[in-house]
Amino acid sequence: MADAPLSCREITELATAYLERKMPRDQQLAFVRHMRACPICFTYLRQLRVASRALARAPAPKPAPATRDALLAHFRNWDPQRKKG
């Protein structure tokens, strides 16, 4: 039954489908109902989101200086007017 109550285990299994909004309507309602009633699963979902958002905003590791210099040298020699091929 699609809108039967979901267990905590099921919440963790469906978390990504929920966040991606790829869930049948009935299941989504059951998911939301569980989240309202269960502070543990609420915490779980928040932690998933927080980790994902922090990754999005974390500074990217910079390339090694030698790599950067090689790319920059290429950029300096690059001619934007030259036709491809």
Added chain:
Amino acid sequence: MTVDGTSGRVPETELVARLLAKDESAFLELVNRHHSGLLRVASSILRSSASAEEIVQETWQAFLEGLPSFEQRSSIKTFLYRILTNRARTRAFRDQRTSTMSELESDDDESPLVDRFGTAGNWLAPPTAWGAETADGLLARRQAMDALQSALEKLPERQRAVVQLRDVEGLSSEEVCELLELTEVHQRVLLHRARTKLRVVLEEYFRG
């Protein structure tokens, strides 16, 4: 679902114009922002760090060659990753490695949460608060972020590529499916496994 391909900084048309005017700081900014991500995805397709380095170098060269005719129907980021994944796949094929991501195996591992529930699916060992309950809070914890980044590096190849493109780069699932030649369901399964593991790594970090 819209994705801000510009990371909310300089509008992309302006960035492209600066690159075409051979503005070195614009190029360096782009390299600093994307090089490590490109490398991460290249190595997940190629499994050889030497080949991955070469492919990323080639990607930057091809990017510059293609830039004058780039019509900006996609973001610069998507343009870069499209060049990269095409080249990496061609290279993987040439090197007689597994030809596409969908054929790569090694990650149908069991859930890290397997022991956490009772028979009724209730939490036996529930997650507890981290003391860093927002992205800002987590970003301020340098060591936690280091643990998170190194866990990302250790994910199985396909999971690593999907998390890099979805969570780090912020591409849409449609774009990622196209770039990595994955079905939507498969992409979501990989994302799910990866995020589940990364959360557990942070949990372990905060539990000390």
